[in-house]
Amino acid sequence: MEEELRSLLQDLETLKRSVPDPDQNDSINKLQQRVDKIMSMSKLGSARRSKVKDMSAEVVDSNPYSRLMALQRMGIVQNYERIRDFSVAIVGIGGVGSVAAEMLTRCGIGRLLLYDYDTVELANMNRLFFRPDQAGMTKTDAAVQTLSDINPDVVLESYSLNITTVKGFEIFIESLKRNQKQGANTGVDLVLSCVDNYEARMVVNQACNELNQTWMESGVSEDAVSGHIQLLNPGETACFACAPPLVVASGVDERTLKREGVCAASLPTTMGVVAGLLVQNTLKYLLKFGQVSPYLGYNSLKDYFPTMEMRPNPQCSNSACLERQKEYAQAKPARDALAKAKLEAEASLSNEGPLHVDNEWNISVVDIDSEKTSAASRSSDALPEGLMHELPSSDRLQESPLAQETITISDDLEDLQRQLDALNAA
Amino acid sequence: MEEELRSLLQDLETLKRSVPDPDQNDSINKLQQRVDKIMSMSKLGSARRSKVKDMSAEVVDSNPYSRLMALQRMGIVQNYERIRDFSVAIVGIGGVGSVAAEMLTRCGIGRLLLYDYDTVELANMNRLFFRPDQAGMTKTDAAVQTLSDINPDVVLESYSLNITTVKGFEIFIESLKRNQKQGANTGVDLVLSCVDNYEARMVVNQACNELNQTWMESGVSEDAVSGHIQLLNPGETACFACAPPLVVASGVDERTLKREGVCAASLPTTMGVVAGLLVQNTLKYLLKFGQVSPYLGYNSLKDYFPTMEMRPNPQCSNSACLERQKEYAQAKPARDALAKAKLEAEASLSNEGPLHVDNEWNISVVDIDSEKTSAASRSSDALPEGLMHELPSSDRLQESPLAQETITISDDLEDLQRQLDALNAA
Numbered sequence: 124m125e126e127e128l129r130s131l132l133q134d135l136e137t138l139k140r141s142v143p144d145p146d147q148n149d150s151i152n153k154l155q156q157r158v159d160k161i162m163s164m165s166k167l168g169s170a171r172r173s174k175v176k177d178m179s180a181e182v183v184d185s186n187p188y189s190r191l192m193a194l195q196r197m198g199i200v201q202n203y204e205r206i207r208d209f210s211v212a213i214v215g216i217g218g219v220g221s222v223a224a225e226m227l228t229r230c231g232i233g234r235l236l237l238y239d240y241d242t243v244e245l246a247n248m249n250r251l252f253f254r255p256d257q258a259g260m261t262k263t264d265a266a267v268q269t270l271s272d273i274n275p276d277v278v279l280e281s282y283s284l285n286i287t288t289v290k291g292f293e294i295f296i297e298s299l300k301r302n303q304k305q306g307a308n309t310g311v312d313l314v315l316s317c318v319d320n321y322e323a324r325m326v327v328n329q330a331c332n333e334l335n336q337t338w339m340e341s342g343v344s345e346d347a348v349s350g351h352i353q354l355l356n357p358g359e360t361a362c363f364a365c366a367p368p369l370v371v372a373s374g375v376d377e378r379t380l381k382r383e384g385v386c387a388a389s390l391p392t393t394m395g396v397v398a399g400l401l402v403q404n405t406l407k408y409l410l411k412f413g414q415v416s417p418y419l420g421y422n423s424l425k426d427y428f429p430t431m432e433m434r435p436n437p438q439c440s441n442s443a444c445l446e447r448q449k450e451y452a453q454a455k456p457a458r459d460a461l462a463k464a465k466l467e468a469e470a471s472l473s474n475e476g477p478l479h480v481d482n483e484w485n486i487s488v489v490d491i492d493s494e495k496t497s498a499a500s501r502s503s504d505a506l507p508e509g510l511m512h513e514l515p516s517s518d519r520l521q522e523s524p525l526a527q528e529t530i531t532i533s534d535d536l537e538d539l540q541r542q543l544d545a546l547n548a549a
Numbered sequence: 550m551e552e553e554l555r556s557l558l559q560d561l562e563t564l565k566r567s568v569p570d571p572d573q574n575d576s577i578n579k580l581q582q583r584v585d586k587i588m589s590m591s592k593l594g595s596a597r598r599s600k601v602k603d604m605s606a607e608v609v610d611s612n613p614y615s616r617l618m619a620l621q622r623m624g625i626v627q628n629y630e631r632i633r634d635f636s637v638a639i640v641g642i643g644g645v646g647s648v649a650a651e652m653l654t655r656c657g658i659g660r661l662l663l664y665d666y667d668t669v670e671l672a673n674m675n676r677l678f679f680r681p682d683q684a685g686m687t688k689t690d691a692a693v694q695t696l697s698d699i700n701p702d703v704v705l706e707s708y709s710l711n712i713t714t715v716k717g718f719e720i721f722i723e724s725l726k727r728n729q730k731q732g733a734n735t736g737v738d739l740v741l742s743c744v745d746n747y748e749a750r751m752v753v754n755q756a757c758n759e760l761n762q763t764w765m766e767s768g769v770s771e772d773a774v775s776g777h778i779q780l781l782n783p784g785e786t787a788c789f790a791c792a793p794p795l796v797v798a799s800g801v802d803e804r805t806l807k808r809e810g811v812c813a814a815s816l817p818t819t820m821g822v823v824a825g826l827l828v829q830n831t832l833k834y835l836l837k838f839g840q841v842s843p844y845l846g847y848n849s850l851k852d853y854f855p856t857m858e859m860r861p862n863p864q865c866s867n868s869a870c871l872e873r874q875k876e877y878a879q880a881k882p883a884r885d886a887l888a889k890a891k892l893e894a895e896a897s898l899s900n901e902g903p904l905h906v907d908n909e910w911n912i913s914v915v916d917i918d919s920e921k922t923s924a925a926s927r928s929s930d931a932l933p934e935g936l937m938h939e940l941p942s943s944d945r946l947q948e949s950p951l952a953q954e955t956i957t958i959s960d961d962l963e964d965l966q967r968q969l970d971a972l973n974a975a
Contacts, residue, residue: 127586128587131583131584134579134583135580137576138573138577138580141572141573141576142568142570142573144568146567147564147567150560150564150567151564154557154560154561154564157556157557157560158557161553161554161557161587171681172671183672184671184672185670185671186671186672187671187672187674187675187681188675189672189812190672190675190676190773190812190813190814191675191814191815191816193773193812193813193814193815194772194773194814194816196812196814197771197773197814199772199773199774199814222677222821225677225817226677226817226818229674229675229676229677229817230675230816230817231675244610245610245611245612246610246611246612246613246615246616248613248655248699248700249613249614249616249617249656249657250616250655251648251651251652251655251677254698254699255597255598255613255698255699256597256698272680272681272682273674274674345623346620346623346624346625347616347619347620347623347625348625348839386608386616386619386622387616387619388619388620388622388623389616389617389619390620390829390832391651391656391825391828392656392825392829392832393825395648395652395821395822395824395825396821396822396825396826396829398821399817399818399822399825400818400822400852402817402818403816403819403849404852406818407849407850412850413774413849413851414850414851414852416852419852423829423833423839424838424839424840425840426826426830426840426842426854428852428854430852
């Protein structure tokens with residue numbers, strides 16, 4: 124539109140030159156002023172902030188990162204600005220994926236890769252993010268439009284394709300591998316699956332197993348009132364083919380649920396909560412603070428949040444998963460040695476002589492179980508003087524086996540089946 | 550801007566009449582066509598859908614309510630369209646309040662009353678909802694702009710004022726009382742407090758105690774990693790002055806926490822989760838499904854969600870709270886009689902003779918504890934054939950006293966203090 128307005132100004136200038144009458148010339152001048160005003164108004168409507176080079180912690184109203192950098196001062200995150208080094212891929216830009224993308228964009232993530240093949244419809248307006256005026260656009264185009272306005276610092280890559288097709292899967296894999304990081308198999312730090320069907324989840328699972336790529340899965344039930352997130356680390360945790368969450372939770376095969384032509388219910392609340400839990404765990408994973416949940420459910424009717432851990436199934440049908448399991452088992456001695464070295468380093472650190480011989484204030488180092496207090500959890504538990512966490516520590520809860528329903532899936536498939544039967548009979 | 554463009558067209562028309570030369574006249578015609586084009590382009594950018602008279606359940610892409618009306622077909626909500634009869638007031642249109650307003654708008658709430666005195670700043674961009682181009686606008690104006698574009702069916706009332714001033718408090722009370730509903734003390738069905746400081750919470754508490762208005766409180770900690778929601782029903786539950794959540798949870802007086810000039814950390818994730826939990830409980834409360842949580846905490850470092858119930862403090866410093874407590878106690882015989890009548894009605898219903906004498910399929914009515922299965926929870930547990938809840942029932946959890954940390958605050962203040970001491974010592 125700016126271009127149109129500029130042409131209008133030029134046309135008026137041409138007209139002015141062809142009109143000799145000073146009175147008419149004057150009215151054309153006024154017309155030009157009017158167009159100038161309209162131009163500035165139209166610019167105001169799409170005003171975008173300029174890119175920033177460094178994340179500043181300065182506390183001024185014009186700093187979009189001040190409240191995020193404050194996480195460092197509050198002792199939650201050691202180095203917030205590292206977020207700019209990370210790349211996250213989001214598969215499925217629907218009710219959960221679009222909100223997850225917006226959250227990561229507002230948090231200042233380095234690079235976002237967005238995958239979807241669908242278009243925006245008015246029927247999507249009961250969930251957050253998309254606007255009615257975007258109806259008809261592809262979801263990836265609409266997302267890039269909105270996200271680049273919100274934060275021009277984020278590098279956005281969008282892929283309008285269906286990953287369940289042969290061609291789509293190829294491009295998906297290639298895009299994940301691009302900009303491969305040192306010591307990594309791909310160019311992304313995490314893949315978030317926000318798709319709404321079993322087939323697409325299995326495809327993300329296949330890609331991540333092949334690439335040895337850590338990912339998080341998310342889902343919302345067809346009746347809109349429950350959901351879950353899950354961390355999948357090939358070889359270490361169950362993959363999606365080892366034990367799909369729904370099968371584990373209810374004994375029902377998810378494939379039978381998503382049917383053609385059925386209009387699923389959905390709510391902006393459930394999807395907003397699931398997106399929030401997903402991205403919060405993404406931040407904890409990337410920036411190394413707090414504890415990343417291996418599985419977290421959300422039953423909104425009762426505000427109940429079950430957790431569980433799932434080890435991989437040695438009889439998994441996915442051959443890439445079996446390969447990753449083998450590698451993970453083979454790497455055990457190296458992992459153990461590394462953990463031991465770390466423990467010893469920490470122990471020797473606390474056994475060193477006093478740094479200051481004078482100890483006027485009688486400060487002493489308290490010996491804490493080093494296993495329990497990694498640098499991350501220690502820094503997040505300690506707040507500056509005068510501040511404290513709003514909620515009591517959940518350590519008491521974690522210690523009680525009954526406190527949160529933690530189900531450990533064993534290696535043995537028959538045993539798994541027995542556990543499921545027991546769960547469903549309960 | 551549309552008005553400016555219209556004036557421009559008129560000016561061109563005037564100019565055309567004053568210019569006799571047909572060539573110049575022709576160029577002015579072209580200019581008018583150009584302005585017409587710009588006008589249609591500017592309209593396109595802010596395309597809004599037209600209002601709809603009834604919420605349709607029709608499954609077509611153009612229906613913004615199809616996925617919400619599906620909640621009825623799925624057996625979650627008995628009558629979703631009732632949502633259009635409800636009015637909700639949101640105090641504080643910040644990181645939680647703005648998202649709560651957007652969720653309710655997308656759900657098709659009848660009327661929203663929005664209160665805030667602040668303006669949008671770039672420093673707010675690390676939370677959802679506001680856009681950089683809205684910097685400098687009042688939060689209420691910016692919210693009305695965005696929300697009316699999203700859903701023109703919602704009646705929006707915005708109040709750019711500070712409720713903690715004498716004048717602001719007066720207008721706050723008056724606006725809540727307007728359109729008073731039959732049998733109610735106000736014109737709103739629920740007040741949501743989404744403010745960020747102790748003083749404003751105490752003002753909402755005062756207003757709701759005076760008006761005998763049920764409300765929900767929400768909050769996020771200064772370190773951005775935990776939050777809570779709480780239901781407050783004057784006389785029945787603790788009011789905010791009886792026991793502020795922070796005091797209960799950690800033994801620290803909240804007034805000491807929010808200090809001038811301190812830049813609190815904030816995250817779109819934590820605020821999105823708290824807004825989602827708040828509006829989900831609002832929907833459960835208004836549309837009568839599931840269980841409304843009396844208090845729900847969110848500790849994001851450990852994905853821990855404590856719950857508790859708080860009875861009012863008979864020594865509360867708020868006189869309006871004491872009045873409501875007295876009324877609530879006095880109404881006990883009437884409440885008991887009503888509950889008994891309801892129980893008997895349900896019992897007689899299940900004791901009636903069979904509706905169909907033929908019972909080819911041998912269907913029998915199973916006698917369930919009527920206390921446990923209200924109409925709402927029954928309808929939400931039963932899904933149509935082939936569908937099931939994604940997560941297992943949490944009944945097992947509810948039965949175990951250890952399962953979720955439920956703290957019941959007793960009537961006695963000394964006892965409360967002992968409980969707090971024990972909690973903090975743990």
